[in-house]
Amino acid sequence: MSQIFTKILLIGLRTKLFHIVLLAIFLTNGNTAVFSQDLKQKDSIKLNKSSLPLPENTLNITTKNDSVKEETTTKKDTVVKKKGALEGIVKRKAKDYERVDQRTKQMTLYNEAELYYTDIQLKSGIIVVDYDNNEVYAGRIKDSLGNYTQSPIFTQGSNVIEPDSIRFNFKTKKALVWNSRTKQGDLNIKSEISKRENDSVYFLKNARITTSKNIEDPEYYFLVSKVKFVPNKKVVVGGTNLVIQDVPTPLFLPFAYFPMTDESTSGFIMPTPGQSNQQGYFLQNGGYYFALSDYYDLAILGDYYTNGSYGLRFESSYAKRYKFNGRMNFRFEHNIQGEKGFPDYARSKQYNIQWSHSQDAKASANSRFSASVNLGSSQYFRQSVNVANIGSSLNNNLSSSVSYSHTFQTVPQVNFSLAATHNQNTNTELINMTLPTLQASVDRIFPFAPKDGVKKGFFKNINFQYNLRGENRITTADSLFFKPQMFRDAKSGFQHSIPLSTNFKVFKYFSVSTSANYNEVWTFNTIDKYYSAAQNKIITEDVKGFDAFRTYNFAANIGTTIYGTFNFGEDKKIQAIRHVMRPGISYNYTPAFDQYYDTYAIDATGNNMDNFTRFESGLFGTPGNDYASSVGLSLSNTFEAKVRDKDSKKDEPKKVMLLNNLNLATSYNLAADSLALAPLRISGGTQLFKQKMNVNFATTLDPYAIDNSGKRIETFNIDNGGSLFRMTSANMTINYSFSSNDLAKDNKETTTQTESQTALNGGRNDDLFGTGADLSDSRQSLFNKKDKEGEDSNDEWYNTKLPWDLRLAYSVTYNNTNRQSEISNNSLMASGNIELAPRWKVGFSSGYDFKQRGVTFTQFRFERDLESWRMSFNWVPYGPNAYWGFFIGISSSVLSDIKWEKRQIPDRVFR
Structure with a gap:
């Protein structure tokens, strides 16, 4: 088978x-x-x-x-x-x-x-x-x-x-790709033919490399014949030609290398060449960037001038998610003016240190560390040849604070903080520092409060707490900063205070509060005064050693709130006006602590004596030598109107604030033998035009007359042939900010104010005194606008609507303390920006001083957004800060070295 x-x-x-x-x-x-x-x-x-x-x-x-x-x-x-x-x-x-x-x-x-x-x-x-x-x-x-x-x-x-x-x-495992388009970081790459060698290597032919978002029709690109492309690592190219608007330019590179990575990479920072009238030719802002880790970096920049001047800057940023973030800047400049042997020869060394640190709220519930440091030479922002920032140079104060606080969750709760502070006057070059400041407090304790927590009446609301403050204060000059003499003049001390207070109601509508405060000061620095016959003058000697004084005072006040409404009818434009008054009466008592005072002779005879206390110039004040008993009167008012709103669909009226506040305050000294009535102080403020205009005003009215020398006398002004009150001073400020969006029917608030570098330097956050030019990175916009990605892209020219914004600030001060009746200050500041066409922006900052009859600091700003490129021109036409700068370059940081920059920095006077 x-x-x-x-x-x-x-x-x-x-x-x-x-x-x-x-x-x-x-x-x-x-x-x-x-x-x-x-x-x-x-x-x-x-x-x-x-x-x-x-x-x-x-x-x-x-x-x-x-x-x-x-x-x-x-x-x-x-x-x-x-x-x-x-x-x-x-x-x-x-x-x-x-x-x-x-x-x-x-x-x-x-x-x-x-x-x-x-x-x-x-x-x-x-x-x-x-x-x-x-x-x-x-x-x-x-x-x-x-x-x-x-x-x-x-x-x-x-x-x-x-x-x-x-x-x-x-x-x-090879591939051929025709007209491939790929994006690597900020670079868009389009090639005629691409060959895939393996998983990580590509070869491109006739490729276009650009940062333009429109890869099909870019406004510029680099035409490359041969490219080796390793995704997320690098792009190596052969002969490269820059093409702008499909027109080849003479700019040609034999080869180029573009690092491509999602992580920060180290590399050189190309300097900017230029010329200065005083320092000669220069190279500015060249150096090296160190990508040290994912959490922090470091940039080292330097300047060099042919006359021997130089500058160094260290800039670092750091951050850790859900923990903290911050940045540090250290700047040093050694400037030389003129030639040795000539009268105008001068050398100047200036430095500035900035550090900002903020802790995330999620990092710790009970402790917090923060830092805001801005210290250095008082003349840095005025003499630096690498800073064009009038807002910072006009600032008269530099301040710093580094603090750590911790809360102990005990019963009662205890708060503890340790801080170091710094305050510097750039005009007087005087520096005040506390190294450190210790503060501790125990939360309020209600000894008579019931266990259910309901506190009513005088006794149940009695509470007290304990506060401790310790300081080691240093006062020095700019020239002695961080030198041995600075620490020898330090003063130390502690202040203990125990406030005791309570509050209750009387007659149902009146709120009464009383308080007594015990204060004890410990000091390690006192003085002694005596007359020296040998030197024929009064000698003040510093005494080292522990000493203390104790004071106390008492205060009470009573107040209520009164409401009043004036109705005009629902058919009226203004239907009603509401007036809220808050009157108050206070009493303050402080005894005389003359046991802490001594006498000393003021001349050689020994017959003329004067009083002094050894606690003069103390950290926490001195004990009072005069008995004080005064009554204070105050009245605060607010006015708002109910206005018919024609735009409301429900026929509901809207509330309009007429006066945010109108305050009157004065006092009468019961212990004074003359001039017991204090001047009447009136202040107020309001917001108008949909809260776009802020108006604030204040004045001081003195009921007493003055003699021919300008001294107050015990005679009322009305009895001296004058009015009831004599206006001694007055001031008013008006700030108005509006834009083209405010005129639209469906306007929406879209702008957000962010803290600028000028504000970090201690200046203003707006551009009334101009916009600071960051000479180390001119790719940043001169205008405080939204990110371009958040704006609507419109390439068509405007017909009737031109986006614009305008800020006005007016200030006037009147002085009549000695019958001079003069306007001591009267100035108007203005700044604005207008978008003449899509991506064409023009801005200005200027003002006029009516007192001095002259134009104040003026700056003009021009900017053209060329999509992937940016062109700007910044010009200060006159004055000691005269400056101009022109920049055109690629906005992306990947190709930031492809730029052309020319500027004339202000001529500085060094000392």
């Missing part, structure tokens, strides 16, 4: 065929060899008879009709099986159809074809897999109008390539 042989045939299944082919095409990481898989239950196998012999030792089958014992033997495979290459689920879809052609050995996905495998995504109009030639093709398709649509988009991880078509050989 002849043997029966069978042939096992595998029918081509779309699902399994696609998986096998896709494996070799899109596995860019790992092994790309193809291995068989176990068939699932749903797969079918068809058996057919055949005369073809089976390979030996594969499968033997014997029938029972041959009376031969059935046996099936299978030899073990000696070849080690390799691990399957599929590492994830493969997904695919197409809108129109998926087709497999067995004759051409091709699979086609048509219209909105998509493939997904691990981190690989391929989207295209058509995807064709040629598994006979080990190739895959993806390209565009035509729409009903004959236009090509659905360009391929190949994504692997964070790398995205958008070509017109792509051809890939999964056996050699």
